[in-house]
Amino acid sequence: MSLGAGQTARLFAQLKIQLIAGNLRGDATRKLGFVFTLLAASVIAAGGFLLMTLIRLAPADVAADIGVVAFTVLLVGWAVVPLLAFGLDDTLDPSRLSLFPLSTRELAIGLFTSSATGVWPLATLVVTAGAIVGLAGGAGGILLGVLAVLLQFALCLVVSRLVTTSLSGALRSRRGRDLMAVAVVFVVLLAQLPNLIVNRGVGDLPAMLAATADVLRWTPPGLAAHAIADGGLAGLADLAVVALVVLLAGWLWIKALARALVTSDASTQAASVRRSSGLAERFLPDGPLAAVVAKEFKYIRRDPRFRVGWFAAIVVTVVLGFSLSGTGDSGLSGPPLVIGLTAMGALMISLQSGNSFGIDGRSLWMNAVVFGSERDLRTDLAGRHLATASLAVPLLGLLAIALGLFAGDLAAGVPAMLAAWGLLGVGLGVGAVTSVVVPYTVPERLNAFTGAAPGQGGLAFAGSFGAMIGTGLLGVPLVLPVLLGLTWVSAVAVPYGLLVAWGGRRLAGSIGYPRLPDLLAAVSKST
Amino acid sequence: MVEAVRTDALYKRFGQQVAVAGVDLVVPAGSFAGLVGPNGAGKTTTLSMITGLLRPDGGLAEIGGFNVWRDPVQVKARIGVLPEGLRLFERLSGRELLHYNGRLRGIPKADVEQRAEELLRVMDLVKSADKLVVDYSTGMRKKIGLAAALLHNPDVLFLDEPFEGVDPVSANTLTEVLRRYTASGSTVIFSSHVMDLVERLCDWVSVMSGGHIVAQGALDEVRAGRTLNQAFLELVGGSRGSGDEGLSWLGAKAEDGR
Numbered sequence: 001m002s003l004g005a006g007q008t009a010r011l012f013a014q015l016k017i018q019l020i021a022g023n024l025r026g027d028a029t030r031k032l033g034f035v036f037t038l039l040a041a042s043v044i045a046a047g048g049f050l051l052m053t054l055i056r057l058a059p060a061d062v063a064a065d066i067g068v069v070a071f072t073v074l075l076v077g078w079a080v081v082p083l084l085a086f087g088l089d090d091t092l093d094p095s096r097l098s099l100f101p102l103s104t105r106e107l108a109i110g111l112f113t114s115s116a117t118g119v120w121p122l123a124t125l126v127v128t129a130g131a132i133v134g135l136a137g138g139a140g141g142i143l144l145g146v147l148a149v150l151l152q153f154a155l156c157l158v159v160s161r162l163v164t165t166s167l168s169g170a171l172r173s174r175r176g177r178d179l180m181a182v183a184v185v186f187v188v189l190l191a192q193l194p195n196l197i198v199n200r201g202v203g204d205l206p207a208m209l210a211a212t213a214d215v216l217r218w219t220p221p222g223l224a225a226h227a228i229a230d231g232g233l234a235g236l237a238d239l240a241v242v243a244l245v246v247l248l249a250g251w252l253w254i255k256a257l258a259r260a261l262v263t264s265d266a267s268t269q270a271a272s273v274r275r276s277s278g279l280a281e282r283f284l285p286d287g288p289l290a291a292v293v294a295k296e297f298k299y300i301r302r303d304p305r306f307r308v309g310w311f312a313a314i315v316v317t318v319v320l321g322f323s324l325s326g327t328g329d330s331g332l333s334g335p336p337l338v339i340g341l342t343a344m345g346a347l348m349i350s351l352q353s354g355n356s357f358g359i360d361g362r363s364l365w366m367n368a369v370v371f372g373s374e375r376d377l378r379t380d381l382a383g384r385h386l387a388t389a390s391l392a393v394p395l396l397g398l399l400a401i402a403l404g405l406f407a408g409d410l411a412a413g414v415p416a417m418l419a420a421w422g423l424l425g426v427g428l429g430v431g432a433v434t435s436v437v438v439p440y441t442v443p444e445r446l447n448a449f450t451g452a453a454p455g456q457g458g459l460a461f462a463g464s465f466g467a468m469i470g471t472g473l474l475g476v477p478l479v480l481p482v483l484l485g486l487t488w489v490s491a492v493a494v495p496y497g498l499l500v501a502w503g504g505r506r507l508a509g510s511i512g513y514p515r516l517p518d519l520l521a522a523v524s525k526s527t
Numbered sequence: 528m529v530e531a532v533r534t535d536a537l538y539k540r541f542g543q544q545v546a547v548a549g550v551d552l553v554v555p556a557g558s559f560a561g562l563v564g565p566n567g568a569g570k571t572t573t574l575s576m577i578t579g580l581l582r583p584d585g586g587l588a589e590i591g592g593f594n595v596w597r598d599p600v601q602v603k604a605r606i607g608v609l610p611e612g613l614r615l616f617e618r619l620s621g622r623e624l625l626h627y628n629g630r631l632r633g634i635p636k637a638d639v640e641q642r643a644e645e646l647l648r649v650m651d652l653v654k655s656a657d658k659l660v661v662d663y664s665t666g667m668r669k670k671i672g673l674a675a676a677l678l679h680n681p682d683v684l685f686l687d688e689p690f691e692g693v694d695p696v697s698a699n700t701l702t703e704v705l706r707r708y709t710a711s712g713s714t715v716i717f718s719s720h721v722m723d724l725v726e727r728l729c730d731w732v733s734v735m736s737g738g739h740i741v742a743q744g745a746l747d748e749v750r751a752g753r754t755l756n757q758a759f760l761e762l763v764g765g766s767r768g769s770g771d772e773g774l775s776w777l778g779a780k781a782e783d784g785r
Contacts, residue, residue, distance in 0.1 A: 272657035273620050291630035295619065302618040302659070362614035365580055366675070369608045370631050372600030517582040524614075 005109050012110035016117040033457075037119060045123035052130025060137070062206070064229040065213035067135045071152055071221035074124065078156040079163045108254045115157050125153050131228055141231030144239060151242045152224040158246055162253040165260050178304040220245045273302075288376070292383025293390075300387065305359050305442060310391075313348035317399070320344055335412035336483055338403040339419060343479045345399050346420040347471060349392045350427020354467030355460070356384050356435040358442035362524040368516050374509040377516070381435070381505045385428045396420040415490035419482045422490070423475045425497020429504025430470035436512030438463040441525040456525060474500055530589075531556040531683050531714035532577060537586035539572050546572040548738035549586065554716055554731060556591075556682075559709045561725035562718040563755075564735030565763055570718040571611050571687055573735070578608045578685050590683055604632075607676035611687040613668050617661035621652055621671045624660055628675045639678070646674040651700055666697035673701060677708065684708065686717035690724060702728060722756040736763040 024031050052070065055063045097107060115121065132145035216222040224242050227235035284290035300306045321341050357364055371377055397417050404413030440456040440463060478496055481489040512519060532554040539547040547569040554560045564570050575581035577588045579595050579602065588595040593602045616624055622643060629639030647656050650670040655663065660671060669689055676684060684705075690698050705728070709715050719725055725732060732749045734742040741762050742749050750758045 273623075273659060286630070286636045288631050288633055291627050295616065295623075295627050298623065299616075299618050360616070362612065363616045365608070365610055365614070366616060366628065367631065368580055369578060369603060369606070370628075372603040517580060520580060 008106045008109045009113040012113040013117045015110075016114040020118070041119040041123040045126040048123070048127030049130035052127060053133040055131075055134035060229070062209070063135060064226060065209050067131050067225035067229060068213045068216050068222040069209065071128070071131070071225040072216045072219060074128065074152070075156055075159060075221045078124070078160040082160050082164050104254055104258050107257060108250070111161060111257075112157060115161060116153075121153075121157065124156060125149070128152050131225060135225065135228040136231060137229070138231050140235070141228055144231055144235045145228040147239055148224040148227045148235075148242070151239060151246060152221060154246050155220055155224070155242065155249070158249045158253055162249050162256060165253055166256040288379050289383050289386070292380055293387045296384050296387030299359070300391065303359060309352045310349070313345070313352065314395075316348055317341065317345040321403070334407055334409055335416075335485070338400065338407050338409060338412040339416040339479070339483050341403055342396060342400045342416040342420040343423050343475070343483075346392070346396055346423040347427060347468075347475070349388070349395070350424050350431055350471060351464060351467055353384065353388055353428050353431035354434045354464055355438075355440060355442065356381065356431065357439055357519060357523050358435075360523065361441055364520055364523055368520050371513070371516065374513040377436075377513045378505050378509040381432045381508055385432070385501060385505070388428065389424065392424055393421060396424065415482050415487040418490035418493045419479050422478050422493025422497035423471070425494070425499075425501040426474045426478065427467070427471045429497075429500035429502070430474060431467050432501070432504040432508035433511070434463050434467045434470070436508045436515060436519060438466060439519050439522040441523050456522075459522075529556040530554065531558070531591060532716060533589045534573070534577060535587040535589075537573060537576055537588055538584050539569075539576060539581065540584050545738055547576070547583075550735070550738070550740055552577075552733055552740060553743060554714060554733070556714055557709065557712045558714055558731040559705070559729050560714070560716045560731040560733065561729035562716060562733050562735060563720060563722065563725055563759060564718075565720065568735040568763075569738040570735055574685050574687050574716075574718060575610070578606060578610075579603065580608075580610065604679070605682045607679070607681035607684045609669070609672045609676045609684075609686045609689055613672050615660045615668065615672060615675070618659060620657045620659055621663070621667075621674075622647065622656040624671060625675055625678055629678045632679050634679060642678055643674075646677065649700070649704060650674050651697075665692040666694050669693050670697055670700065673704065677704070681713070683714045683716065686715065688719060689717050690719060690721065722754075722759055726750075726755040734759060734762050 020034075024034055052067075055066050058066065097110075102110065128149045132142060132149060136142045136145045213222070217226055220242050223238040227238035227242070229235075230238065281290060281294060284293060300310065321337075360367070367380060371380070400413040400417035400420060401410070403416065404410040438459050440459040478489065478493055482493070530553055532552060534550055534552040537547055537550040537552070539545075550569070550573050552562075552573065562570050562574070572581065576583045577590070577595060579599060582596070590602050591605055593605070595602050616627065619627060625643035625646065626636075626639055629642065630636060634642075647653050650673070652667065652670055652674070655667060660668065663671065669692075673686070673689065676686075689701060693701065705715055726746070730746055732742075732744070732746050732755070733740055734749065742758075746755070749755070753761075
């Protein structure tokens with residue numbers, strides 16, 4: 001006895017709806033989050049639909065080009081976003097269903113239905129449907145348009161499924177997940193690309209659009225969009241090709257699914273790490289401080305979350321640099337550019353220390369069972385600061401010199417360097433306090449959408465915002481005079497930074513030590 | 528009787544739910560003590576409060592005569608902990624984890640290294656010592672966790688479900704190490720719901736149910752001629768018939784093929 005296609009589809013659609021409903025039960029913050037998602041999806045669906053219909057106002061060939069690019073962007077989004085958010089959706093991982101007596105066909109129909117059920121698929125369908133209004137010119141166009149929209153929707157789902165399924169083995173292994181976590185940064189960077197291009201004023205937009213669409217026109221989503229605009233026999237041929245591609249992707253997906261279900265993950269065959277006694281061992285006296293510094297260095301090197309953090313700090317600084325210096329006369333130049341950007345780099349790096357215990361997460365108990373006084377907690381924070389500083393100080397020095405060369409004013413590099421080091425100290429001191437006042441769990445697997453455990457988003461926001469405001473307030477008396485030309489102030493920057501960092505650690509110790517159990521609970525939330 | 532651990536009316540509530548409702552736990556020094564109880568009895572919460580990882584809402588906890596929440600320095604130097612779930616510093620190798628733990632406690636580096644090597648050898652972890660803990664199996668994690676808990680030679684060792692998910696070979700290693708440790712006069716307190724294991728290892732048993740201690744004493748006193756399992760089921764009221772009511776279909780051969 002096996003279920004018919006219709007029954008299977010209905011069963012999985014119900015399952016998905018129950019999963020969504022079950023996720024909401026009881027937890028107020030999740031309900032709020034879902035309401036927010038619902039609102040966002042509605043706005044995007046309505047806005048996207050409207051924008052698609054507005055294409056109609058453009059000349060016919062430009063409209064077709066925009067349609068082609070829009071459809072391609074949608075497809076790429078569907079292929080990439082679920083990868084980065086793997087784990088947002090319980091039905092995404094087929095291995096959860098591998099113990100049920102389902103044939104591959106039933107599984108394929110079921111998983112297809114469950115991926116079509118949901119808020120975002122619906123929003124996609126609405127946006128895509130907008131293209132009918134925007135592009136179709138006549139009855140043939142509308143008829144083909146309906147078909148094209150459905151095919152494009154199916155293509156999005158099947159390709160998204162194909163990508164996650166064929167990579168699910170890699171995604172379940174530790175190394176694969178580590179890699180994915182770092183890949184998030186590149187997507188963020190990619191999202192900055194248009195911004196950069198526009199800021200630099202490269203090329204004229206219409207020509208670029210035409211050139212892009214010329215290429216994308218022959219990809220499956222391009223064919224679908226073209227079919228709506230064409231509305232004739234050529235459009236029909238376009239759609240036949242798209243349908244073939246959907247079938248092919250579907251077939252490949254079923255094959256990948258059948259393989260994924262019987263392939264175990266190979267994550268336990270792990271490589272060894274190098275045994276080394278690092279710099280910390282050589283230069284620091286033996287004791288807890290050296291132990292913390294050594295551990296932090298290893299974590300910065302090995303934990304993808306640290307890699308993402310450092311990488312993002314550098315990337316944001318560089319992107320800001322391009323944006324600020326970019327537009328000729330209106331851009332910053334000379335000493336203010338050098339000093340401002342180096343200080344920005346210092347701020348970005350020190351912001352990572354605003355939730356020092358978050359990445360330790362549940363393993364923080366190992367410290368908690370040792371710490372018997374405020375002093376122990378201060379030593380821990382000092383070790384973390386030392387590790388961060390020994391990377392950040394040379395990095396900021398290099399940045400200041402590089403920017404000085406770039407701006408043709410190497411002399412500005414010196415006050416910039418000193419001010420940035422001072423600001424780093426300020427940031428670390430403020431971060432120590434926010435670390436114990438508003439601690440939150442950093443999820444094991446970062447995705448591009450959240451940086452905190454479910455329900456702690458507000459805390460995370462308050463934490464990083466508080467760290468930023470605090471660092472800003474304490475840093476302004478340091479950076480502003482230097483920025484305005486009183487470069488002698490930079491001479492006191494480093495002592496000032498050290499003082500704030502020391503004060504921050506003292507304050508954090510006396511606030512944090514009595515709160516140690518609460519701190520532990522806050523960073524141990526399940527993610 | 529010298530008490531290694533004593534709690535007095537220890538109490539903890541999570542929202543509406545009372546997890547630990549006044550626990551008076553007593554464990555004599557030098558004993559191998561088992562804390563047993565069904566799931567949700569409050570074992571983990573109790574152990575967390577005694578080891579200073581969770582703040583109690585009321586009551587008192589003492590280790591070796593020192594108040595856990597007033598003399599943390601004294602207490603924390605005397606205890607070793609292996610909590611439930613076993614989250615360790617995942618991105619360190621087994622060896623690095625032991626080094627970190629020892630040096631964080633202020634033990635000189637040379638001593639830490641020597642103790643770590645011996646522990647790794649006894650735990651049969653030498654071959655995996657340079658692999659990251661994140662890639663360890665459950666048995667290996669429990670062993671490295673126990674090694675980390677033993678490194679500073681504590682007087683009292685708290686273990687939450689140390690044998691859960693551990694293969695028989697690793698379990699044997701764990702019990703051998705623990706036996707040697709208690710033979711020297713130190714105290715082990717571990718929670719479990721495997722009665723055979725508790726019966727085999729322990730000389731002192733505390734039975735928890737519904738946030739209370741329902742029986743406590745030397746193993747022979749508590750089981751009073753019965754097996755520990757029998758005594759336990761009677762104490763926590765677990766024997767609710769043999770389950771014959773309902774489930775008539777279970778085990779019956781299906782006729783229509785599926």
